[in-house]
Amino acid sequence: MEKFNRLKLDSAQTKAIINMRKEKSVFIALAVKAERLRKQLKKSSKNLFKKTAPKEDKLCVLVHVRGGIGDVAMSRVFMSKLHLALPNAKIDFCFDSKEVFNMIFLDGKFTVSFVLRNYNPKNYDLVIAGSHSFSFDYYEEERIKKLAPGFWQTFQKGLAMQKILDVYTHNPPQLDGLLAHSTVRYGSARVANLGLSTGLDIKQNDRAPIELKEDGFKILKTLGLEGKKYITIHDGTNSNTDISKGYPPRAWPKEHWREFTRLFKAAFPDITVVQIGGSNSTVFDFVDVSIVGKTRVADLPYILQKSVLHIDTESGMVHLAHLLDTICVVMFGPSIKEYLAYERNINITAPSCGNCMNITGDWISRCILNKPQSKACMASITPQTVFERAQAYLKNAEKKDLTQINYSIEDKTALFALQTEGLINYCAVKSGIVRVAYKLDDFKRALNQKRKNIKRDIQYFFGKKDKRNILKVLIHTRGGIGDLCMNGRFFAQIKNALPEAEITLCHEKRNVIETLFSGGGAISDFTGNRYKRKDYDLVLSGSHVYNFDFYKLGRIKKLAPGFLPVFERALQRQKAFRSFHLYGSLLDGILSNFALDNGFNNFNIMGFSAGLDTELPAWEPFKNKLNRDVLQKYGLKEKEYITVHDGIGDCLAGGHNRPTRSWPQENWEGLILKLKQKYPQYKIVQLGAGDNPFFKGVDINLINKTAFSELPSLLQGSKLHFDVESGMSHMAGICGAHSIIMYGSSSEQYFSYPSNINIHAKNCGNCMWILQEWLNECVLKNNPQCMQTIAVEEVFSSAQKTLGV
Numbered sequence: 001m002e003k004f005n006r007l008k009l010d011s012a013q014t015k016a017i018i019n020m021r022k023e024k025s026v027f028i029a030l031a032v033k034a035e036r037l038r039k040q041l042k043k044s045s046k047n048l049f050k051k052t053a054p055k056e057d058k059l060c061v062l063v064h065v066r067g068g069i070g071d072v073a074m075s076r077v078f079m080s081k082l083h084l085a086l087p088n089a090k091i092d093f094c095f096d097s098k099e100v101f102n103m104i105f106l107d108g109k110f111t112v113s114f115v116l117r118n119y120n121p122k123n124y125d126l127v128i129a130g131s132h133s134f135s136f137d138y139y140e141e142e143r144i145k146k147l148a149p150g151f152w153q154t155f156q157k158g159l160a161m162q163k164i165l166d167v168y169t170h171n172p173p174q175l176d177g178l179l180a181h182s183t184v185r186y187g188s189a190r191v192a193n194l195g196l197s198t199g200l201d202i203k204q205n206d207r208a209p210i211e212l213k214e215d216g217f218k219i220l221k222t223l224g225l226e227g228k229k230y231i232t233i234h235d236g237t238n239s240n241t242d243i244s245k246g247y248p249p250r251a252w253p254k255e256h257w258r259e260f261t262r263l264f265k266a267a268f269p270d271i272t273v274v275q276i277g278g279s280n281s282t283v284f285d286f287v288d289v290s291i292v293g294k295t296r297v298a299d300l301p302y303i304l305q306k307s308v309l310h311i312d313t314e315s316g317m318v319h320l321a322h323l324l325d326t327i328c329v330v331m332f333g334p335s336i337k338e339y340l341a342y343e344r345n346i347n348i349t350a351p352s353c354g355n356c357m358n359i360t361g362d363w364i365s366r367c368i369l370n371k372p373q374s375k376a377c378m379a380s381i382t383p384q385t386v387f388e389r390a391q392a393y394l395k396n397a398e399k400k401d402l403t404q405i406n407y408s409i410e411d412k413t414a415l416f417a418l419q420t421e422g423l424i425n426y427c428a429v430k431s432g433i434v435r436v437a438y439k440l441d442d443f444k445r446a447l448n449q450k451r452k453n454i455k456r457d458i459q460y461f462f463g464k465k466d467k468r469n470i471l472k473v474l475i476h477t478r479g480g481i482g483d484l485c486m487n488g489r490f491f492a493q494i495k496n497a498l499p500e501a502e503i504t505l506c507h508e509k510r511n512v513i514e515t516l517f518s519g520g521g522a523i524s525d526f527t528g529n530r531y532k533r534k535d536y537d538l539v540l541s542g543s544h545v546y547n548f549d550f551y552k553l554g555r556i557k558k559l560a561p562g563f564l565p566v567f568e569r570a571l572q573r574q575k576a577f578r579s580f581h582l583y584g585s586l587l588d589g590i591l592s593n594f595a596l597d598n599g600f601n602n603f604n605i606m607g608f609s610a611g612l613d614t615e616l617p618a619w620e621p622f623k624n625k626l627n628r629d630v631l632q633k634y635g636l637k638e639k640e641y642i643t644v645h646d647g648i649g650d651c652l653a654g655g656h657n658r659p660t661r662s663w664p665q666e667n668w669e670g671l672i673l674k675l676k677q678k679y680p681q682y683k684i685v686q687l688g689a690g691d692n693p694f695f696k697g698v699d700i701n702l703i704n705k706t707a708f709s710e711l712p713s714l715l716q717g718s719k720l721h722f723d724v725e726s727g728m729s730h731m732a733g734i735c736g737a738h739s740i741i742m743y744g745s746s747s748e749q750y751f752s753y754p755s756n757i758n759i760h761a762k763n764c765g766n767c768m769w770i771l772q773e774w775l776n777e778c779v780l781k782n783n784p785q786c787m788q789t790i791a792v793e794e795v796f797s798s799a800q801k802t803l804g805v
Contacts, residue, residue: 003186005764005780008164010182012779013589013770014175015167017423020586021441031437052122059089059147062115064129064137066096066172068238069297069316071131072104073323078134078194079110080208085151085200094119099297104323106298107211126155132176132190133183133197135162135169158199165197174422177358180339190340205343210301210323219299220306223291229308230272231264231390233257233287236313236331237280242365247373248280249334249356250313250364252381258286259383260311267391276303276317309390313378314340329390333377334363346389352380353411359419369414409598409608410572416594417576420587424579445582471501471559474531476541476549478507481727483543484516485734486751489619490606494540495522496617498560506531515709516734520621544588544602545609547574547581570611577609589769592750602750622712622735630713634685634700641683641700642675643718643737644668647726648692659776660745660767661724663787665693670792671722672697678796679803682719687711687728720802722795724787725751740798744786745774757798761786 022028063082065075072095083091094115095101101114121127121138125147129137136159145152162169168179183189188196188204195202220226235257236250237243247253261273261284275284277292284290295303300317301324304310310321310328314335318328322342330341333350334357341347353369354377360368367376425438475494477487484507495503504525507513517523533539537559539550548570556567580587595605604616631638646668647661672684672695686695688703706714715721715732721739723729725746732739733753741752744761745768752758764786767779778785 006766007182007186008780009764009767009770010178010185011164011167012767014178014182014423016586016771017420017590018167018171020583021424021438024583025437025441025444027437027440027444028434031434035434052120055123055125055143056090057147059086059126059143060124061086061089061091061126061128062094062119062121062124063091063111063134064094064117064119064127065131066129067131068240069100069104070319071316072100073316073319074191075194076104076110076208076210076323077191077202077206078198078200079105081195081200081202081206082128082198083110085154086148089148092124097297103297103301104210104320106213106216106301109211110208128198130169130197131172132179133162133165133169133193134158135166135197154199156199158197161197161199169197173358174361175358177336177356177363177419178423180336180357184336184338189338207322209325212301212305212324216298216302217306219295219302223294223303224289225272225274225303225306228272229270230274230289230306231309231311232274232276232304232307232317233261233284234276234310234312234315234317235281236315237277237282238316239278239280240364241280242362243280245362245366247367247376248365249367249376249378250315252313252331252378253373254282254284256379256381256383256386257284260386261286263383263387264390267387268394271308271394274303274307276300309393311386311390318342318345327393329386329393331378331381331386333381346393348381348385348389350377350380351407353377353407356415356418359415359422368418369411412594412598413573413576417579420579420590424583469559471498471538471555472536473498473501473503474506474527474533474536474539475503475546476506476529476531476539477513477543478541479543481512482725482730484512485727485730486602487543487606488516488520488522488621488734489603489616490546490610491517491522492520492617492619493607493612493614494610496614497566497612498563501560504531504536512708515712516621520619522619540610542581542606542609543585544591544605545577545580546606547577547609566611568611569613570609573609573611585769586772587769589767589774592747592768596747596749619734620736622716625712626716627710627713628717630710631717633710634702634706634714636683636685636700636714636717638717639719640681641685641718642679642720642722643685643687643715644672644695644698644722645687645724645726645728646692646695647724647728648688648690660774660778660785661726661787663724663742663790665695667788667790667792667795669696671795674792674796675799678800682803685714685718687714720799722799738802740795740802742787742790742795744790745779757801759790759794759798762789764789 022032063075063079065072091111092113092115093101093105093111094117098114105111124138125140125143126136127138128134144155168175183193183196190204191206192202192204235252237248241248264273272288275287275290275292279293281292283292300320304317304321304326305324307326310317310326312318312328313331313333318330321328327345329346329348331348332341333354336355336357337347337349356368357363373379475491477484491505502524503522504527505513505517505523506527506529508529510526510528513526533550537552537555538548540546541549556563580591595601600608607616626638628638646663648659675684676697683699684697685700685702686698692703694701694703711731712735715735715737718737721732721737723732723739724742729739729741733756736755738755740757740759742759744765747766747768748758748760764780768774770779
């Protein structure tokens with residue numbers, strides 16, 4: 001897939017999840033509109049009485065950076081590139097602290113003056129604002145065209161990218177972590193994003209060194225460091241960290257610093273260890289010199305410049321050092337190394353957990369998994385590791401990060417859940433009126449669920465009770481034919497974990513589940529969607545992941561004590577997957593991304609959610625069950641015909657001309673023509689139901705002419721089956737039919753069977769469930785769509801591998 005399309009899909013998915021609750025609730029929709037109107041009025045009123053100064057004959061630009069020292073330090077590279085692109089422009093800079101501005105731009109390069117936050121944007125021709133990415137908050141196109149015609153193309157390029165990144169740019173800092181993950185996949189990083197979002201060519205490792213003034217080094221004499229060889233250390237805590245919540249997650253434990261210092265001084269007794277830091281830093285009594293709280297911001301570049309090595313966690317000091325000659329040993333825990341690291345530094349990744357930046361609003365002040373510091377990610381970086389990397393650098397050895405990453409899947413799942421729930425409830429983060437609407441919607445949901453439970457309990461009270469000493473399990477599965485086919489191995493996995501249990505399968509299409517699961521051994525009985533949950537000891541429901549909707553713990557302990565560890569794991573994991581049960585299929589897209597990132601697919605993520613960590617059992621419900629009478633009924637002989645199916649099924653009910661998973665009809669007909677010319681001995685049979693279009697050249701049209709129970713035999717008897725990812729392709733998979741399956745919006749890695757030949761669209765794809773209408777409408781509104789990029793010749797060449805050349 002083209003990286004640009006992946007970036008667009010990530011952005012579209014984030015927007016869809018943020019807006020999901022708004023689209024499902026009138027309360028929330030009205031509250032969000034009211035909040036948006038309030039913000040617009042507030043912004044308009046701010047500038048209403050501000051005076052507008054007359055414009056100069058040169059382009060006037062303002063760069064407004066939000067964040068801390070590190071953000072301003074990273075913006076210096078951007079300022080240098082902007083100055084090159086606009087050499088004749090007047091470029092001003094806005095930040096919360098003039099002291100920090102004076103430090104980063106002490107040489108007077110790239111910017112004219114410092115501006116306070118109460119500026120009038122209309123005094124400028126272009127206002128560029130942001131932190132992790134920039135947006136053009138205000139601009140006058142005509143003056144840009146007139147005064148900087150060479151910049152116009154760059155400006156247009158930046159505007160186009162800002163439309164894609166706007167969901168992240170306009171919602172900092174909560175979405176900065178998602179922006180990081182998305183742009184790293186794209187091939188960008190933190191500094192590079194400043195160029196990506198504005199059209200400028202900026203790389204992560206570009207530098208804009210500060211030209212220090214000679215008299216600034218006098219501070220070293222004052223501190224007793226002049227002429228000394230020293231390293232600097234910094235605990236990673238900044239002035240914005242709320243230390244009242246416990247330990248800052250980016251900070252390395254004090255005892256680790258103590259042990260590192262001991263190791264370092266034993267190896268390098270002639271090198272002074274100097275601690276730097278601000279008001280929130282803990283003063284270390286084991287270093288040679290601690291200057292925490294004893295220096296001005298303006299002194300920091302001079303102290304760092306003379307340091308032979310700076311050791312830190314990912315913090316503003318590291319980004320400041322990148323503007324100097326100083327190399328750093330940098331420890332990454334919550335911060336994402338691939339996003340924030342510089343290649344010239346010695347970068348160390350926490351091996352046990354991490355990459356949780358910006359998942360919650362207070363991530364920088366507390367561990368969002370509530371771990372004690374001794375168990376947190378930064379504690380897993382040992383003093384010995386940091387010492388060895390520092391020693392290697394000082395002895396001119398290789399500086400490659402050799403850390404073996406081994407993140408716990410339970411931690412990954414918990415972080416994923418927090419991020420998902422944060423997105424779902426994002427609209428309420430900064431608005432009281434939206435929070436009230438969310439609570440009203442939650443109350444309505446809880447009331448509806450309570451009503452359903454009371455109705456079921458009444459039905460149970462008046463119904464017959466089963467008093468047998470057998471554990472009764474109900475699996476309520478949702479979805480279509482493909483989902484049922486993929487769920488089969490999970491049902492067998494449940495049966496293996498509860499061999500003595502009586503398992504009933506519930507689905508709205510009883511005839512379908514009876515065809516698929518009768519005689520398989522895992523399922524004892526079948527039922528439709530209406531059931532009394534108290535008739536069962538354990539009720540599971542779901543599709544891609546499963547939830548224990550109801551259980552009788554006493555009966556489980558008595559009748560299946562060996563299942564208790566599985567049960568307890570499942571309850572823990574279900575906290576993580578709670579949102580997926582509440583909000584349904586719209587979240588299945590990010591669920592699939594999580595699964596693939598962590599070695600799962602659609603087949604084994606179900607068992608994981610239910611606490612089952614065992615291997616998936618084989619499930620071949622139609623092995624050696626070919627019904628030749630079915631083939632004879634349609635004038636077919638085993639392995640003497642080819643089946644085709646276009647994957648549309650019932651999707652056209654929405655009124656769209658062609659669902660996104662389908663291959664163009666002209667391509668199908670071109671393939672059929674080639675097959676008939678090359679392999680005239682095989683009949684071409686078209687399968688399908690609903691509104692499937694009939695393909696020219698097909699020998700036997702079975703659209704809407706077969707019973708569902710006949711399909712397994714028709715697929716098993718086929719020499720080769722052609723399809724897109726669909727319910728029929730999954731049925732072919734469990735039947736063991738040789739198949740060529742085409743993937744576009746669906747994920748090949750998530751859905752495919754090892755026996756298939758899989759072909760994926762070239763330019764785009766993997767957009768399933770990003771929007772509710774993804775099956776019927778291209779998420780990116782692209783033309784041509786992804787499936788059109790799969791050529792007839794490619795599919796035919798793949799067929800020759802099975803049919804022969």
